[in-house]
Amino acid sequence: xxxxxxxxxxxxxxxxxxxxxxxxxxxxxxxxxxxxxxxxxxxxxxxxxxxxxxxxxxxxxxxxxxxxxxxxxxxxxxxxxxxxxxxxxxxxxx
Amino acid sequence: xxxxxxxxxxxxxxxxxxxxxxxxxxxxxxxxxxxxxxxxxxxxxxxxxxxxxxxxxxxxxxxxxxxxxxxxxxxxxxxxxxxxxxxxxxxxxx
Amino acid sequence: xxxxxxxxxxxxxxxxxxxxxxxxxxxxxxxxxxxxxxxxxxxxxxxxxxxxxxxxxxxxxxxxxxxxxxxxxxxxxxxxxxxxxxxxxxxxxx
Amino acid sequence: xxxxxxxxxxxxxxxxxxxxxxxxxxxxxxxxxxxxxxxxxxxxxxxxxxxxxxxxxxxxxxxxxxxxxxxxxxxxxxxxxxxxxxxxxxxxxx
Amino acid sequence: xxxxxxxxxxxxxxxxxxxxxxxxxxxxxxxxxxxxxxxxxxxxxxxxxxxxxxxxxxxxxxxxxxxxxxxxxxxxxxxxxxxxxxxxxxxxxx
Amino acid sequence: xxxxxxxxxxxxxxxxxxxxxxxxxxxxxxxxxxxxxxxxxxxxxxxxxxxxxxxxxxxxxxxxxxxxxxxxxxxxxxxxxxxxxxxxxxxxxx
Amino acid sequence: xxxxxxxxxxxxxxxxxxxxxxxxxxxxxxxxxxxxxxxxxxxxxxxxxxxxxxxxxxxxxxxxxxxxxxxxxxxxxxxxxxxxxxxxxxxxxx
Numbered sequence: 001x002x003x004x005x006x007x008x009x010x011x012x013x014x015x016x017x018x019x020x021x022x023x024x025x026x027x028x029x030x031x032x033x034x035x036x037x038x039x040x041x042x043x044x045x046x047x048x049x050x051x052x053x054x055x056x057x058x059x060x061x062x063x064x065x066x067x068x069x070x071x072x073x074x075x076x077x078x079x080x081x082x083x084x085x086x087x088x089x090x091x092x093x094x
Numbered sequence: 095x096x097x098x099x100x101x102x103x104x105x106x107x108x109x110x111x112x113x114x115x116x117x118x119x120x121x122x123x124x125x126x127x128x129x130x131x132x133x134x135x136x137x138x139x140x141x142x143x144x145x146x147x148x149x150x151x152x153x154x155x156x157x158x159x160x161x162x163x164x165x166x167x168x169x170x171x172x173x174x175x176x177x178x179x180x181x182x183x184x185x186x187x188x
Numbered sequence: 189x190x191x192x193x194x195x196x197x198x199x200x201x202x203x204x205x206x207x208x209x210x211x212x213x214x215x216x217x218x219x220x221x222x223x224x225x226x227x228x229x230x231x232x233x234x235x236x237x238x239x240x241x242x243x244x245x246x247x248x249x250x251x252x253x254x255x256x257x258x259x260x261x262x263x264x265x266x267x268x269x270x271x272x273x274x275x276x277x278x279x280x281x282x
Numbered sequence: 283x284x285x286x287x288x289x290x291x292x293x294x295x296x297x298x299x300x301x302x303x304x305x306x307x308x309x310x311x312x313x314x315x316x317x318x319x320x321x322x323x324x325x326x327x328x329x330x331x332x333x334x335x336x337x338x339x340x341x342x343x344x345x346x347x348x349x350x351x352x353x354x355x356x357x358x359x360x361x362x363x364x365x366x367x368x369x370x371x372x373x374x375x376x
Numbered sequence: 377x378x379x380x381x382x383x384x385x386x387x388x389x390x391x392x393x394x395x396x397x398x399x400x401x402x403x404x405x406x407x408x409x410x411x412x413x414x415x416x417x418x419x420x421x422x423x424x425x426x427x428x429x430x431x432x433x434x435x436x437x438x439x440x441x442x443x444x445x446x447x448x449x450x451x452x453x454x455x456x457x458x459x460x461x462x463x464x465x466x467x468x469x470x
Numbered sequence: 471x472x473x474x475x476x477x478x479x480x481x482x483x484x485x486x487x488x489x490x491x492x493x494x495x496x497x498x499x500x501x502x503x504x505x506x507x508x509x510x511x512x513x514x515x516x517x518x519x520x521x522x523x524x525x526x527x528x529x530x531x532x533x534x535x536x537x538x539x540x541x542x543x544x545x546x547x548x549x550x551x552x553x554x555x556x557x558x559x560x561x562x563x564x
Numbered sequence: 565x566x567x568x569x570x571x572x573x574x575x576x577x578x579x580x581x582x583x584x585x586x587x588x589x590x591x592x593x594x595x596x597x598x599x600x601x602x603x604x605x606x607x608x609x610x611x612x613x614x615x616x617x618x619x620x621x622x623x624x625x626x627x628x629x630x631x632x633x634x635x636x637x638x639x640x641x642x643x644x645x646x647x648x649x650x651x652x653x654x655x656x657x658x
Contacts, residue, residue: 003159005185006151044185051146052615057570065567065638065647072184074159083159083184090636090647091569091608097253099279100245138279145240166278168253177253177278191347193373194339232373239334260372262347271347271372285441287467288433326467333428354466356441365441365466379535381561382527420561427522448560450535459535459560473629475655476621514655521616542654544629553629553654 003076008047008086010058012038012066013079036068037093041081056086065090097170102141102180104152106132106160107173130162131187135175150180157187191264196235196274198246200226200254201267224256225281229269244274253278285358290329290368292340294320294348295361318350319375323363338368347372379452384423384462386434388414388442389455412444413469417457432462441466473546478517478556480528482508482536483549506538507563511551526556535560567640572611572650574622576602576630577643600632601657605645620650627657 003011015037040062046054058064071084097105109131134156140148152158165178191199203225228250234242246252259272285293297319322344328336340346353366379387391413416438422430434440447460473481485507510532516524528534541554567575579601604626610618622628635648 002188003185004188006183007181009184011185042185045151048143048148049612050144050614051148054612054615057609067636072161074184076187087571089570090573090638091567091575091606093640094566094568096282097279098282100277101275103278105279136279139245142237142242144238145242166255168278170281190376191373192376194371195369197372199373230373233339236331236336238332239336260349262372264375284470285467286470288465289463291466293467324467327433330425330430332426333430354443356466358469378564379561380564382559383557385560387561418561421527424519424524426520427524448537450560452563472658473655474658476653477651479654481655512655515621518613518618520614521618542631544654546657 003042003074003081003083005042005044005083007044008054008056009044009083010040010056010064010086010089011042012064012071012082012084013041014038014082015063037063037065038082039063044086058086058089058092063093065093097136097168097175097177099136099138099177101138102148102150103138103177104134104150104158104180104183105136106158106165106176106178107135108132108176109157131157131159132176133157138180152180152183152186159184159187191230191262191269191271193230193232193271195232196242196244197232197271198228198244198252198274198277199230200252200259200270200272201229202226202270203251225251225253226270227251232274246274246277246280251281253281285324285356285363285365287324287326287365289326290336290338291326291365292322292338292346292368292371293324294346294353294364294366295323296320296364297345319345319347320364321345326368340368340371340374345375347375379418379450379457379459381418381420381459383420384430384432385420385459386416386432386440386462386465387418388440388447388458388460389417390414390458391439413439413441414458415439420462434462434465434468439469441469473512473544473551473553475512475514475553477514478524478526479514479553480510480526480534480556480559481512482534482541482552482554483511484508484552485533507533507535508552509533514556528556528559528562533563535563567606567638567645567647569606569608569647571608572618572620573608573647574604574620574628574650574653575606576628576635576646576648577605578602578646579627601627601629602646603627608650622650622653622656629654629657 005011040058040060043056043059046056048054066082066084066089070088071082074081074083099105134152134154137150137153140150142148160176160178160183164182165176168175168177193199228246228248231244231247234244236242254270254272254277258276259270262269262271287293322340322342325338325341328338330336348364348366348371352370353364356363356365381387416434416436419432419435422432424430442458442460442465446464447458450457450459475481510528510530513526513529516526518524536552536554536559540558541552544551544553569575604622604624607620607623610620612618630646630648630653634652635646638645638647
């Protein structure tokens, strides 16, 4: 079973916090939006602006940074995903 | 009796919660918007932006994910439906 | 005496609640916006967007669904009407 | 002394409440925006959108419906007027 | 010393309240935005929208109506002026 | 050391209050936004709107009026500057 | 490990406060947004507006001024970065 996101949405599987700390991600300032890291599982076709398709930048398999409160959590077949808009993604970790 | 949605609206019949849990949908975080699943019963012609028709992506029969508070509930001939905009639909379950 | 609505506005005569329940409309969830049903009596010429006229979808005689708090109630010659924008209309009942 | 409204503004002389009730206008629901009726005394040249002039629909002498709190009341030579945007006008009574 | 307003701004010298009442301006409803009258002293070149210059409608010497809380009061060489956008001007008194 | 402002931003050196009062600037109404006067030290290249560069109106050396709470104060090499958008500048004093 | 920012985002490494004070940056007014200084480490490809790519102005190695609460702090491999949009950058220090 697979989710095909609409428009410029992306399905992301979050990496858990321990994994993130182990790999060096640390959020020092609690007053700021807390970013998180995850793996892109599915990518929408892109949104349409004034009749022009805006292509997506991220692709399946990318490791991305995003804000903690971005998107909507869904759970399918006992796995958790987050569906967010590409504009919620801050950057790709290379 | 049938509802023809206007613009980019979609008529969705929600799957009830038990059915959703049985099929694996589980919402772990109550602080987040709770997504739901439903079946698309009718699709509008698409909205017009700057004189250009924006085609719809979802079609009748699609199983879709959407936020719990999306759209407006209506009941016709003793059946309940939700009328929402396509932009409220997060993805299609394949 | 007749009202010619401006822009993309529509004059609707609401069907009363009993008539709606008798014909099957039932609003189960009070926390949601309550939709209502009515008959379209007059339709504006459509709004202009960037110099392009956007045609209206609904027409006189259509039975339409709309939110309870949509538009403005007016009363003329002892009859009550609601003037709303077409974007407040959720769908047409066929 | 005469007011030439700017852009898409309209100068309206309100009909008083008694006159409105006598001619059949009645506002049954106090929780809703209360519409009123008036006569158009002067009409602006229309607003400009992306370099294109949008023509006005109403004209001098029209009887129009508008929301009670629309526009700005002015008084000149001991007469009261309301200056509102055409988008505040709901319809023309024919 | 002279102020050259930027964009679609206008420098207006307010007529004082007595002058206004004497000439017939009277604001009957305190719950509404109170309009005022003034003389245009300087006019900006007009704003640019999508690369197109939008010409100004008012000109030096015009007597204009505007809302009481429109614009910013400045005082130069012991005289008070108001700098407002042309969109804050309701109409020209002829 | 010099600041090159981005987009349609302007670096302004405020004239102090005494200098302003001495030269005739006086703000009579504390309920209104308090304007201030300064000298333009650096000007950005202009912002881009829909692919079109919008040229700047102010230039180095201009004396400008702006709202008291406009922009961001910065201090470099023991001198204070304000970086604001050109749209925050009300007018040029000639 | 490197972050490739999306759209018009920029990865900035903040200069610490002592370094800033030593080099002359001083923020006198606590009621105003506090600007900060940093070094640009990575620059996104630019955002797309109506199908047109808007090029970035800042480049790797630039020293930039930005508001204290701009962007999102991330930490990777025990180093702290801020990911912000270019529009949050006030100017480049030359």
